[in-house]
Amino acid sequence: MPGAERVTVEGQEAAVIADGVSRIFGPLRAVDRLSVVIPRGVIYALLGPSGSGKTTFLRMVVGALRPSEGRLWVFGIAMPSRRVAQRIGYMPQAPALYPDLTLRENLRFFGAVYRVSRRQLEQRIEELATDLDLLAWLDHPLYRFSGGMLQRASLAVALLHEPDLLVLDEPTVGLDPLLRRTLWERFRLLASRGTTLLISTHSMDEADRCDLLGFLRGGRLLASDTPAALRALTGQDSLEDAFLILAGHPVLPVEPPR
Ligand SMILES: Nc1ncnc2c1ncn2[C@@H]1O[C@H](COP(=O)(O)OP(=O)(O)OP(=O)(O)O)[C@@H](O)[C@H]1O
Numbered sequence: 142m143p144g145a146e147r148v149t150v151e152g153q154e155a156a157v158i159a160d161g162v163s164r165i166f167g168p169l170r171a172v173d174r175l176s177v178v179i180p181r182g183v184i185y186a187l188l189g190p191s192g193s194g195k196t197t198f199l200r201m202v203v204g205a206l207r208p209s210e211g212r213l214w215v216f217g218i219a220m221p222s223r224r225v226a227q228r229i230g231y232m233p234q235a236p237a238l239y240p241d242l243t244l245r246e247n248l249r250f251f252g253a254v255y256r257v258s259r260r261q262l263e264q265r266i267e268e269l270a271t272d273l274d275l276l277a278w279l280d281h282p283l284y285r286f287s288g289g290m291l292q293r294a295s296l297a298v299a300l301l302h303e304p305d306l307l308v309l310d311e312p313t314v315g316l317d318p319l320l321r322r323t324l325w326e327r328f329r330l331l332a333s334r335g336t337t338l339l340i341s342t343h344s345m346d347e348a349d350r351c352d353l354l355g356f357l358r359g360g361r362l363l364a365s366d367t368p369a370a371l372r373a374l375t376g377q378d379s380l381e382d383a384f385l386i387l388a389g390h391p392v393l394p395v396e397p398p399r
């Protein structure tokens with residue numbers, strides 16, 4: 142793809158462009174010659190079995206890991222780049238926060254890293270803590286948090302500086318249905334305002350809410366299309382069955398109850 146960084150989608154510069162990107166760990170190609178264009182303002186989900194390379198790809202997109210091969214651009218800037226890091230919010234699969242600091246202290250720390258102005262920061266902290274149902278926990282140290290609360294704290298950090306690209310690695314694992322719904326409403330709102338969301342998920346229910354899905358297996362992107370197109374491609378009505386087919390498993394007929 143010569144000049145790939147200038148790929149535009151409907152007149153807009155793409156949010157993420159990968160051109161033959163691989164990441165090699167010793168004998169393993171964790172991500173194998175992956176090419177994809179992710180337009181702005183969409184919710185794009187990576188699906189695939191455990192170990193298929195989702196996290197590894199996301200880490201390259203945010204600039205935490207360098208590709209072994211190929212080229213990667215975010216908003217037209219070659220990654221890794223410090224300049225573009227400021228425009229990305231990243232929620233890693235394992236929360237990377239300070240357990241001895243309170244939630245407020247964690248958010249202030251990351252707010253300073255992302256250069257959010259002091260006044261704006263205090264307002265954002267209140268807003269996010271309210272939305273994520275963490276208001277009562279703002280002044281408690283994170284070591285006292287439950288798994289789902291830590292997950293939400295991590296999400297608050299990713300959302301703090303209102304990034305143009307949100308990269309969320311399994312963002313709603315361990316959240317109850319009500320919170321999950323609230324978050325999806327927020328994701329949709331963000332996308333409608335032009336934020337691009339790149340997420341990974343194992344939940345087919347969630348995948349179905351996305352605009353585009355990429356299916357990874359053994360580091361290779363086997364398909365990248367809308368949920369409806371992936372159903373049509375595999376001839377399956379349910380996304381779960383489409384997933385199983387793409388993952389290389391036969392879909393067994395379900396016995397009707399007797
Ligand atoms: N730093 C590393 N060094 C060596 N191997 C690694 C490293 N990071 C990931 N891998 C390997 O790369 C492969 C892809 O891992 P990755 O975490 O990207 O998978 P995943 O699709 O995110 O899986 P899951 O759904 O379980 O989160 C796995 O085989 C993993 O063991």
Ligand SMILES: [Mg+2]
Pocket residue numbers: 195196197234310341
């Ligand atoms: Mg992962």
